[in-house]
Amino acid sequence: MAIQQKLSLMIPGPTPVPEKVLQALSKHPIGHRSKEFQDLVESTSSNLQWLHQTKNDVLTITGSGTAAMEAGIINTLSKGDKVICGENGKFGERWVKVAKEFGLEVIKIDSEWGTPLNPEEFKKILEEDKQKEIKAVILTHSETSTGVINDLETISKYIQEHNKALSIIDCVTSLGACNVPVDEWKLDIVASGSQKGYMIPPGLSFIAMSQKAWAAAEQSNLPKFYLNLKSYRKSLLSNSNPYTPAVNLVFALDEALKMMREEGLENIFLRHNKHKLAMSNAIKALNLRLFANEKCLSPSITAIRTGEMDAEKFRKTIKNKFDILLAGGQDHLKGKIFRVGHLGYVNDRDIITVITAISNVLLDLGQITAKEAGEALVIASRYLNAK
Ligand SMILES: *Cc1c(COP(=O)(O)O)cnc(C)c1O
Numbered sequence: 001m002a003i004q005q006k007l008s009l010m011i012p013g014p015t016p017v018p019e020k021v022l023q024a025l026s027k028h029p030i031g032h033r034s035k036e037f038q039d040l041v042e043s044t045s046s047n048l049q050w051l052h053q054t055k056n057d058v059l060t061i062t063g064s065g066t067a068a069m070e071a072g073i074i075n076t077l078s079k080g081d082k083v084i085c086g087e088n089g090k091f092g093e094r095w096v097k098v099a100k101e102f103g104l105e106v107i108k109i110d111s112e113w114g115t116p117l118n119p120e121e122f123k124k125i126l127e128e129d130k131q132k133e134i135k136a137v138i139l140t141h142s143e144t145s146t147g148v149i150n151d152l153e154t155i156s157k158y159i160q161e162h163n164k165a166l167s168i169i170d171c172v173t174s175l176g177a178c179n180v181p182v183d184e185w186k187l188d189i190v191a192s193g194s195q196k197g198y199m200i201p202p203g204l205s206f207i208a209m210s211q212k213a214w215a216a217a218e219q220s221n222l223p224k225f226y227l228n229l230k231s232y233r234k235s236l237l238s239n240s241n242p243y244t245p246a247v248n249l250v251f252a253l254d255e256a257l258k259m260m261r262e263e264g265l266e267n268i269f270l271r272h273n274k275h276k277l278a279m280s281n282a283i284k285a286l287n288l289r290l291f292a293n294e295k296c297l298s299p300s301i302t303a304i305r306t307g308e309m310d311a312e313k314f315r316k317t318i319k320n321k322f323d324i325l326l327a328g329g330q331d332h333l334k335g336k337i338f339r340v341g342h343l344g345y346v347n348d349r350d351i352i353t354v355i356t357a358i359s360n361v362l363l364d365l366g367q368i369t370a371k372e373a374g375e376a377l378v379i380a381s382r383y384l385n386a387k
Contacts, residue, residue, distance in 0.1 A: 010354050011327040012144045012173055012301045014195040014202055015344035017252075018259060021200055024251040032247055038239040040254055045236060047257035048206060051175070051265075052190060054182040058208045059232040060253070062246045065172040065193030068205035070098055071227040072168045072189040076216040077135055079103040084125060084165070086110075086117045086139030086155075089146045090330045091170055095138045102222050107134070113146045113333070114303075116296040119154040126162040135216075136166045142174040145330050147292040147303035147339060149174065156185045166216055172196050173300040175206075176260065177272040177343055188213040197300070199259070199345040200252040209233075272299040275342040275351050278383035282355045285376035286368055291337045300343035303329075311338045314361065322357040348384045355380050 009016050017025075030036050041060075048058035061067050073095075077083065083104050085096045088111040099106050109121045117139065126134065137159050141152045152169065159167045166188040171180050175190065176197025182190050188210040195202035209217075209229065217230060231242035260268060279302045280290055291303035306314055315326045315338045329337040340354055359373040 006323055008322075008324045008350065008353070010340050010342065010346075010350065011325055012196065012339065012341035012343055013193070015197075015199060015341060016346065016350075017201060018199055018256070018345050020259065021252045021255045024255040025201070025248050027248065027251055029247040032241060032244055037247065037250075040250055041236070041239040041241070044250060044253050044257060045239070047254075047261060048208075051257065051260060052180070052182045052206075052208045053184065053265075054208055056183070056208060056210050057233055057236060058206055059229060059236065060241075060245065060250070061205045061207065061227065061232070062203065062243070062249075063205050063227075064202055065170070065191060065196070065205050066094070066098075067227065068191035068193065068207040069095060069168070069170055071207055071224075071229055072191055072213075073098055073104075073136075073138070074102060074220070074222040074224045074227060075229045076166055076168070076189065076213055076220050077102070077104060078219065078221040080105060081135040082107065082133045083136040083138055084109055084122065084134060086122070086137070086150065088115060088117050088148060088150070089113050089140065089143035091140040091143055091145060091172075095140070095168075095170065099138060114148060114291050115293050116148050117150045117155070119151050119158060122155050123158040123161075126158050126165065129162065132162070132164040134162065134165045136168050138168045140170040140172075141180065142171070142177070142298040142300055144173045144298070144301055144339075145303075145333075147290070147298045147301045148296050149178070149298045150296070152180075152187075153185055156187060160186055166210075166213055173298065173343055176268065178269050178299040179265075182208050182210075186210070188216075194249065194253065197344050198253065199256045200249060203246050203249045204253060269299075271346075272342070274383055274386065275299075275346060275348075276302065277386075278348075278351050278380040279340060279342060279355070281383060282376040282380040283358075285379050286355075286359060286362055286372060288358075288362075291333075301327075301339055301341050303337050303339045305337050309365070309367070311335050314338060317361050318357050321361065322353075324354055324357050326354075351384065352377070352380065
């Protein structure tokens with residue numbers, strides 16, 4: 001058994017937290033109506049706009065990523081509204097459930113788990129909607145349950161051509177990992193959560209709102225109080241919050257966003273891309289198969305099939321031997337796949353370590369040769385060293 005004191009989180013959230021951010025969390029809370037806190041909100045909201053590549057408002061909500069997605073839906077839509085939901089994994093399924101719970105009429109566009117949503121299906125349904133009855137298109141950019149990234153840029157173009165429907169996008173595991181230029185792609189509502197690319201613990205979520213989304217908010221009749229985004233927008237004008245925010249998480253957010261600015265968006269995206277390539281190619285060299293279609297691998301997470309091997313047992317062995325936590329498969333994929341999160345505060349050493357741990361267990365099981373284990377590392381290093 002490993003000493004269970006040096007846990008390495010390689011799951012798609014919560015993700016590892018840098019020491020600087022942990023220190024920020026451990027400070028005494030301050031009054032949330034103080035000038036000091038207002039300064040903090042001013043700093044975080046401008047850095048959040050930088051991260052989202054937007055001039056529009058980015059609101060901070062106390063609650064996990066699901067709160068931000070729910071807020072996007074209930075603030076802009078009304079009972080009986082027709083919406084398209086893209087569904088190719090567990091999170092896509094969740095947004096269908098939320099939409100139905102609020103009495104929306106859902107048109108589902110789905111795709112087998114592990115494959116991306118087909119943008120042309122969105123185009124077709126949107127083009128056929130001559131009466132402009134479709135009020136929103138709801139989808140997940142990076143589908144964490146399968147390791148697939150959907151072609152948001154193209155789907156967003158088709159939404160623009162429809163001209164009426166809003167886009168409500170779950171960018172929880174894409175924002176801060178790959179390019180999500182909110183204004184350039186004209187995304188209306190973009191939701192994300194603190195425990196993913198932001199490198200801070202769970203508890204905060206973020207929602208970017210376009211002018212078009214705010215205009216839709218004027219028509220929306222779904223019930224809301226705590227998540228009424230108009231209150232958040234109003235308070236933000238004076239760098240404040242409608243209710244008591246998670247003050248210490250805001251300390252952490254400020255620190256994490258400063259670290260991200262120091263690294264720079266391009267470097268952050270390059271790092272995640274490099275880690276994705278190193279992971280996925282090493283996995284193939286270890287005779288394991290990727291779960292997701294290789295043309296649409298998420299930058300944040302690699303899902304791996306284990307064939308005859310029980311993925312849950314494999315994952316437990318890695319945890320016991322190395323104190324590295326990997327994620328399992330969800331629903332029908334439980335026992336069939338495991339998932340490696342490489343999102344947020346992850347460096348090349350983490351990638352090398354997790355590949356080595358996987359190789360070590362495969363070697364023990366007699367599934368690979370020492371030569372194959374070595375080759376996987378050579379391949380990973382090639383991607384990690386690429387300029
Ligand atoms: C983690 C995650 C969420 C948010 O889930 P919460 O548990 O509510 O934070 C939403 N969408 C995706 C794709 C995620 O990976």
